[in-house]
Amino acid sequence: xxxxxxxxxxxxxxxxxxxxxxxxxxxxxxKPTREQVIAGLRATSEGGADLVQLxxxxxxxxxHPDFDIDLTAAQLRDLYRDMVLVRRFDREGxxxxxxxxxxxxxxxxxxxAAQIGAGRALRSGDMAFPSYRExxxxxxxxxxxxxxxxxxxxxDHGSWDPLSTGFHLYTIVIGNQALNAAGYAMGQKFxxxxxxxxxxxxxxxxxxxATSQGDVHEAMVWGSVxxxxxxxxxxxxxxxxxxxxxxxxxxxxxxRAAGYGFPxxxxxxxxxxxxxxxxxxxxxxxxxxxxxxxxxxFTYRMDAHTTTDDPTRYRLSDExxxxxxxxxxxxxxxxxxxxxxxxxxxxxxxxxxxxxLAARFREFCFSMPEPDPGRIFSEVYADPSxxxxxxxxxxxxxxxxxxxxPAAAQGGVH
Amino acid sequence: xxxPAMERTDVTNGSARPDATRTVTMAKxxxxxxxxxxxxxxxxxxxxxxxxKLGGVFRVTDGLQKxxxxxxxxxxxxxxxxxxxxxxxxxxxGYRPVCEIQFDGFIFPGYxxxxxxxxxxxxxxxxxxxxxxxxRVPFGGGIGAVEHHSESPESLFAHxxxxxxxxxxxxxxxxxxxxxxxxxxxxxxxxxxxxRYYEKAELNTEAQPPPLFASRVxxxxxxxxxxxxxxxxPTCLAAANAAAEEGTELEVIDLRSLSxxxxxxxxxxxxxxxxxxxxxxxxxxxxxxxxITARVQQECFYSxxxxxxxVTGFDxxxxxxxxxxxxxxxxxxxxxxxxRSLAF
Ligand SMILES: Cc1ncc(C[n+]2csc(CCOP(=O)(O)OP(=O)(O)O)c2C)c(N)n1
Numbered sequence: 001x002x003x004x005x006x007x008x009x010x011x012x013x014x015x016x017x018x019x020x021x022x023x024x025x026x027x028x029x030x031k032p033t034r035e036q037v038i039a040g041l042r043a044t045s046e047g048g049a050d051l052v053q054l055x056x057x058x059x060x061x062x063x064h065p066d067f068d069i070d071l072t073a074a075q076l077r078d079l080y081r082d083m084v085l086v087r088r089f090d091r092e093g094x095x096x097x098x099x100x101x102x103x104x105x106x107x108x109x110x111x112x113a114a115q116i117g118a119g120r121a122l123r124s125g126d127m128a129f130p131s132y133r134e135x136x137x138x139x140x141x142x143x144x145x146x147x148x149x150x151x152x153x154x155x156d157h158g159s160w161d162p163l164s165t166g167f168h169l170y171t172i173v174i175g176n177q178a179l180n181a182a183g184y185a186m187g188q189k190f191x192x193x194x195x196x197x198x199x200x201x202x203x204x205x206x207x208x209x210a211t212s213q214g215d216v217h218e219a220m221v222w223g224s225v226x227x228x229x230x231x232x233x234x235x236x237x238x239x240x241x242x243x244x245x246x247x248x249x250x251x252x253x254x255x256r257a258a259g260y261g262f263p264x265x266x267x268x269x270x271x272x273x274x275x276x277x278x279x280x281x282x283x284x285x286x287x288x289x290x291x292x293x294x295x296x297x298f299t300y301r302m303d304a305h306t307t308t309d310d311p312t313r314y315r316l317s318d319e320x321x322x323x324x325x326x327x328x329x330x331x332x333x334x335x336x337x338x339x340x341x342x343x344x345x346x347x348x349x350x351x352x353x354x355x356x357l358a359a360r361f362r363e364f365c366f367s368m369p370e371p372d373p374g375r376i377f378s379e380v381y382a383d384p385s386x387x388x389x390x391x392x393x394x395x396x397x398x399x400x401x402x403x404x405x406p407a408a409a410q411g412g413v414h
Numbered sequence: 415x416x417x418p419a420m421e422r423t424d425v426t427n428g429s430a431r432p433d434a435t436r437t438v439t440m441a442k443x444x445x446x447x448x449x450x451x452x453x454x455x456x457x458x459x460x461x462x463x464x465x466x467k468l469g470g471v472f473r474v475t476d477g478l479q480k481x482x483x484x485x486x487x488x489x490x491x492x493x494x495x496x497x498x499x500x501x502x503x504x505x506x507x508g509y510r511p512v513c514e515i516q517f518d519g520f521i522f523p524g525y526x527x528x529x530x531x532x533x534x535x536x537x538x539x540x541x542x543x544x545x546x547x548x549x550r551v552p553f554g555g556g557i558g559a560v561e562h563h564s565e566s567p568e569s570l571f572a573h574x575x576x577x578x579x580x581x582x583x584x585x586x587x588x589x590x591x592x593x594x595x596x597x598x599x600x601x602x603x604x605x606x607x608x609x610r611y612y613e614k615a616e617l618n619t620e621a622q623p624p625p626l627f628a629s630r631v632x633x634x635x636x637x638x639x640x641x642x643x644x645x646x647x648p649t650c651l652a653a654a655n656a657a658a659e660e661g662t663e664l665e666v667i668d669l670r671s672l673s674x675x676x677x678x679x680x681x682x683x684x685x686x687x688x689x690x691x692x693x694x695x696x697x698x699x700x701x702x703x704x705x706i707t708a709r710v711q712q713e714c715f716y717s718x719x720x721x722x723x724x725v726t727g728f729d730x731x732x733x734x735x736x737x738x739x740x741x742x743x744x745x746x747x748x749x750x751x752x753x754r755s756l757a758f
Contacts, residue, residue, distance in 0.1 A: 103558045103735055154735030157561050172562050173520060174492055212491035213523065240492050242468035248491050314467040373740045376733045387699065391728045395740060398750065 038246045042238075050252070050266050051298060054273040057326045059334025061273075067265075069277035073340040079120065079272050080336060081350050083112040083329045086136045088354035089145045089361045093135075093152065097307040101365050102152040106133050110270070110302030113328030114235050115205075116140060117267075117275020118297070121283055122166070122203060125193070129168045129181035129204040133235075137205060141167035145357070146364040155371045175213030178204050178232065182219040185228035185291070194229045199287030201229040203279070209240025211256070212248045220260040220292070229286035231279065232294045235269060237301035242314035254296035262292045269299030270328040300326070373399060434620040441611040443585040444474045444550075446619065447592035448512065452482050455510065458596060461488040462497060462514030462550075471516055472552060472611055494524035501547045502531045510546045512596055517608075518553040519562025525570075532601045533576035545601045548592070552608035553581075554645040554695050555727075555742055558735045565732050566696035568644075571603045572673035572705070579673040580626060581605035583647035585615040587670065590623035598626065605672075607645035627671040629679050635663035638689035638755050641680050641706065643669040646693040646725075646743055653748040664752065672702050680706065681713045688719035689755040693743045698726040720758035723751045 032040070043050075052067050071079075090108050097105040108115065111133065119140025122128060128137055135148060143160050150156035151170060158169040171177035181204035193200040210216050211234060223230040234253055238245050249256075257264025263285075267278040275297055282293035300323040304311050336342035377392035438446065451458045460475055460482075466489035469476030479487035490497050494515060501511035515521045521528075528549065535543045555564030572579045578600050582588040588606070595602040624630060632647070633654050642650045647668050654664040665683050669675065684690050690710055692703040707722045725743040733741050 104560060150734070151560060154558060154560070156734050172560060173522070175523075209492035212493040212496065214493060214495050215523070240463075241471070242464045242466070243489055243492065247489055308471070310468075313469070371734065371736050373737060376728060376737050376741060377730055380730045385729075388729055391730075395728070398747070399740070402746075 037250055041245050041249065041252055043252070050254070051268055052265060052274045052278055053268040053271050054277060055271045055331055055335055057270070057331055059331045059338060061335060061339065064274070064277075067274065067277045067281055069273060069280070071273070073336075073342075076332065076336060076340060077342065077346065079116060079276070080329070080332050080342075081353070082116045082120070082136070082139065083272060083332070084350050085354050085357055086112050086116065086139050087329060088358050090135055092358040092361050093148075094303070094307060096362060096365050097152070102149070102307075103154045105152055105307045107301075107303035107306070108133050108135050110300050110323065110328070111235055111237060111297075112136055113272035113332075114233075114267075114269035114275050114297035114299050117272045117277075118203060118205070118233050118279045118295075121276055121279035123200075123283075124166060125200045126283065127166050127168065127181070127184050127188075127200075127202045129177040129184070129202065130170055131174075131177065131205050131207060131210070132170045132172050133207075134170070134205050138167055141165050143167060145361055149361075149365050149368065153365065153368055155368055175206060175210045175215035175219075178206055178210070178213075178216045178219035179222065180204075182222040182226075182228055182230055185223065185230040185286075186226050188229055189226065189289075194287065194289045194291075196288065199229065199289070201231060201283045201286035201291065203231040203233050203283065205233050205235065207240060208234060208236040208238065208245050208253060209243065209248055210234070211253055220257070220262075220294070223292035224260045224262055227289065228292055229289070230292040231282045231286055232292060233279070234294065234296045235299055236296050237269075237299050238319075239301055239305070239311075239315065241305045241309060242311075244315075252296070254294060257294035260292075260294075262294065264294040264296065266296045266298055269297030270326045270331070272328060272332060435616055435618040437614050438585050438617050439612045439614050440582070440585040440588045440606070441472055441474050443589040443615075443617050444592055444606065445476055445478070446617075447589045447596075448475060448478060449481075450619070451512070451593060451596045452478065452486055455596075456486075457509050459486055459488060459504065459509050459511045460514070461490050461501065461511055463490060463492055463516050465489060465514050470514060472608065474550075474606075474611075475514065494520055494522075495527050498524040498527035498532060498547075498549065501549075502527060502535065502545065505545050505547050506535075506543055510548075510596060512548045512550060515549060515551045517559075517563045518551055518565040518567055521549075521551055521567060524549075528571070528577070528601075528603075529574050533574050536600065537576055544599045546596075546599045547601045548595045548598075548604050549601070550592075550604045550606060552611070553605045554607050554609060555732060555738050556609035556645065558738075560735075561732070564735075564738065566644075566694070566727065568603070568605050568672055569696055569701040572675075572702055573700075577601050577603055577673065578627065578671075579603045579605070580671050581607065581644040582670070583607060583610065583644055583668050585613070586617050587668075589617055589619065591626055591670070594623065594626035605644055607647075609645055610648065613648070627674055627676060629667055629669045629671065629676040631665065631679055631683065632668050633664070633666040635665035636687060637662045637664055638691060638752055639665045639667065639680065639683040639687045640691045640693060640748065640752070641667045641669055641683075642693040643672060643702075645695060646748075649743060649745055650693050650748055653745045653752070656745060657749060657752060662752070662756070669702075669706075675702075675706065675709075677706065677709055677713070680710065684710055684714045685717040688717055689752075689758075690714075690718075690722045691725065691748065691751045691755055692722065693725045693748055693751075695727050695742055697729045698724055699729045701726070720755040723755050725751045 093105040115136030119137040150159045162168045185202035188200045254264035254266040465475040466479035640650045
């Protein structure tokens, strides 16, 4: 597959008819109606030949001329197991927030296939830059899910080592990580780690809303002009809090890549096989020096934006119901049963394992210690600042005073 | 979509209506302020992320898009540089945009546009181009949020020539200050203490408002002066109440305007009490509290009985929420500073 396939200028005759790119050249074309534009943005397997899919919502294996993947039954079971376990601890995180154990939770429900497909395509020498919803990618990078809890319980800003795990810290400021990833990928290239099968690559995750940020645009410029081994993995889950996709763009997101001069591919984000196949291909392109690549994983956020959000204010339950039929786990389950003789014992085993994980996750949450007040001041600088050290000593001395007179410590309400 | 005809709320000379006084939260009073500004002036726009159908993540813009339409209340793409930059363009074209930044920590992608264009265009154009833009920023900590949701960046804006910076501390001020900020022909950074959004007070929308760029004495006292703004105002008032029970009368001043600073009432107070304690959640170095400290020692040197003391956050990134109780100035830390001042 050559990148040119994706980057050559659109020709009216061979573009899919999705209501946006077909018809005469732009200068003479009638302006598409708002409805046509939105229909184009929302075109999925039913509407677009542009969607890479290997497993239908009914669990039927289909082929794709450019992206295919040969997986053993054992590998398919592993992908299933990954998705079930990740969904299970995600639901537990949500429940823990509801019970007041966590300040907030960011659900990934519905996006398991996109994340496991991408995450399992990464190799140990690769680097992943997540946003804040990538619990499934964290899982694939070997983080124990309990490592995510500190952020949501408010004891730390991330407890893992980004360098040894190949998984950068969660990034909350929308789009920032895209430029950081572009820089990291430039470094991989400058270090001579790109050029053959053993090359390294970087994958950055962001949402559809993030594509409006200058940082994401700039990351595409940087990645492109330095030929960085960068895979930009956009999980288009259709919503940026209350704002639908059409508030961010007038063209399908994957098509934007053409403007930067690299391939853009739209993959069924609820199909773990397709997500894996396309991610592997894209990372491989990068390893060989043909990056960047933009992947738009077309998926849906099944739950609220976060536990503080109320999606009933802005979206219709019909939409949710329609996407339920495309559930990523269910379709692989059907496929496993039909084609690979997966029996009840296997599903029971995965179920039991997920229950154990959830219980461990919950117990860990309950037993997390309160952070020490000195942590406010530690590791602010590599070379400690005398002013910050003085502020620490002053606060710790002040708090010590309370230990001697417990009555005074009661008054700290405001 | 045109605004529906609605009853005009006249700030200056309306005759008192029976429903003019209501008990409202700060979020609601800001909503009322925006609503009346949208009603009065067709050039006023509200713009930001999720301000439309959702009504903003704090519901400050609740119901406005429904009543004024998508071209008066704009759900913008997710890009702060875009929000501020287009507001600048809209202002050049004669509009009066009121931008919402979702949380303090997300203003930085828009910082370039604020500092490079919004602040400077009036000066660069020698007054030919006006910049009547309000940027609303929910700020400060104490709501148990994750990173980037609890910061106090107001000093960074007060440092920039060409910007005005204000912060409300209660529902009544919130209403009037927002109305006046929207009427102001200069860019106003409007800092809203998010952890006070749901505190209530009685608001009379037909009262005579105090001027926007002025501080206010909220409580009279003789022992020492406390000057503060935004989220720490209620904390300091509570501290003053606690001190009064022990016979110490503290004067409490709400600064309200951070740039320009209205320090007249502070100087006057310090000359009487001889002592000043400043409270703010912001890190202390190179901040609004440093500025006030410098000016008070310059103006009130011979009246001071004690050094000016500050109760603030620390010069570190905002900590995880389990530690914010130690970071934020609370009643005890304010009283401790008062005691230290009185002990001099
Ligand atoms: C710079 C910035 N502005 C605003 C926000 C507040 N915010 C958090 S998530 C979000 C929506 C993000 O949508 P999208 O990029 O589509 O990702 P998703 O959450 O859907 O995965 C917004 C507006 C933020 N975190 N950072």
